[in-house]
Amino acid sequence: MITEKDAILACQAGKTEMYRTLVEKYKSRAYYTALMYTKNRDDALDLSQEAFYRAYRALNRFNPDKNFYTWFYKILRNVCLNFISRKKENVPISDGTYPGAVLSERESRPDEIFERNERSAAIENALDRLKETDREIIVLKEFDGMSYNEIAETLSIPLGSVMSRLYYARKKLLKELEYLNE
Amino acid sequence: MNKNQITCEQAQILMMGMLDGELNAQQKKQVEEHLDRCANCAKTYQAFKKLKKETSDMKLKPLPEMYWDEYWQHVYNKIERGIAWILVSIGAIIILAYSVWQAMEQFFIDPMEPLSMKIGVGALVLGTIILFVSVLREKIMLRKDDKYRSIKR
Known part of the structure; x- marks a missing residue:
C-alpha cells in the first residue's frame, strides 16, 4: 500500500498520477470544507479542485514529513476566502449601487450541507451567525475531525490555545442556539 | 484551595479537552473532581456535552x-x-x-x-x-x- 509520504515523494519526482492517492483520500473533506464557505455545490467542487491543483503546483516546496492535509487546508481556505471576497466585491445586492444586479435562483438559494432536520438546521444557522474564526475552529473539530495538534498546526496557534479558543467558540454557539430558540 | 484544584474558568476550558478526548489522566481527574463539587460547572458541562452530541449526529448531505x-x-x-x-x-x-x-x-x-x-x-x-x-x-x-x-x- 502506498503511504502518503511515498505519494508526495513520487509527485515531487514528477509522477503526476500518484497525486491521485492524495486527492482520493482528501477530496471529501476538501469538498465539505469548501461547501461550508460557499454554500454552493458547484462552487465547492470547483474551489476544492482548484485548491488541489494549487497544492500540486506548490508540492515541490512541501516537506513530506509534515502533515499534508493541514498544509493543504491553508491553501483551500485561501482559495475559498478569495472567492468569497471577490464575490462580495462583484455582487452588491440591493444596496442601491447596482440596482440592476440580481442573483440567479441557483446563487440565491444556498445548497444544503447537512441532512435536514430541525435541530441541524438550527445549529447550522447558529454557526452562520458566529465570527469566521469561531466558526472555523468548530468546523475543524466537529466536521473535519481534526485533533488539537492538527488544529494548532493548521491555524498556526499554540496547542494550549486550541482548547480555550474552542471553549469560547462553543460558548458563543450555545448562546446563539439559545437566542434562536427564544 | 488545594493546589490540585482548578478554578471554574480553568475547568470550563478543560471541559473541551474532556469532550474531545484530548486530556491526560491528571487533567481528566482534575475536571471530574471539579464537576463533583461545582453544580454550576456540572450544568455547563452537560450543555456542552449535548451540543457535542448534536454536532456529532449531524450528517453531511451526500454528494451524488x-x-x-x-x-x-x-x-x-x-x-x-x-x-x-x-x-x-x-x-x-x-x-x-x-x-x-x-x-x-x-x-x-x-x-x-x-x-x-x-x-x-x-x-x-x-x-x-x-x-x-x-x-x-x-x-x-x-x-x-x-x-x-x-x-x-
Whole structure:
C-alpha cells in the first residue's frame, strides 16, 4: 500500500498520477470544507479542485514529513476566502449601487450541507451567525475531525490555545442556539 | 484551595479537552473532581456535552456518486492545462519578442545608438509583451471560470 509520504515523494519526482492517492483520500473533506464557505455545490467542487491543483503546483516546496492535509487546508481556505471576497466585491445586492444586479435562483438559494432536520438546521444557522474564526475552529473539530495538534498546526496557534479558543467558540454557539430558540 | 484544584474558568476550558478526548489522566481527574463539587460547572458541562452530541449526529448531505467519480479527472485536467498554459505563454512571449526584434533590428544593431537606450527599449518592449500575454491569459481564464455568468443584470 502506498503511504502518503511515498505519494508526495513520487509527485515531487514528477509522477503526476500518484497525486491521485492524495486527492482520493482528501477530496471529501476538501469538498465539505469548501461547501461550508460557499454554500454552493458547484462552487465547492470547483474551489476544492482548484485548491488541489494549487497544492500540486506548490508540492515541490512541501516537506513530506509534515502533515499534508493541514498544509493543504491553508491553501483551500485561501482559495475559498478569495472567492468569497471577490464575490462580495462583484455582487452588491440591493444596496442601491447596482440596482440592476440580481442573483440567479441557483446563487440565491444556498445548497444544503447537512441532512435536514430541525435541530441541524438550527445549529447550522447558529454557526452562520458566529465570527469566521469561531466558526472555523468548530468546523475543524466537529466536521473535519481534526485533533488539537492538527488544529494548532493548521491555524498556526499554540496547542494550549486550541482548547480555550474552542471553549469560547462553543460558548458563543450555545448562546446563539439559545437566542434562536427564544 | 488545594493546589490540585482548578478554578471554574480553568475547568470550563478543560471541559473541551474532556469532550474531545484530548486530556491526560491528571487533567481528566482534575475536571471530574471539579464537576463533583461545582453544580454550576456540572450544568455547563452537560450543555456542552449535548451540543457535542448534536454536532456529532449531524450528517453531511451526500454528494451524488458521479461527482466523486469525475473528481480526480477535473483536478488532473487543471494540472495538465496549467502546464499547457505555461508553455503557451512562453511560446507567445518568444514569438512576439522575435517579431519585435525583426521590426527593430536596425535600432538594436546601430552602433550610434547608446547602449543604455537599447537596454531601456529592450526592457520596455519585453515587459510590455509579458504583460500583454499575462493579461490576455487572465482574461481568457477568467471568462472560462467566471462565477458571475449566472448573474442577471
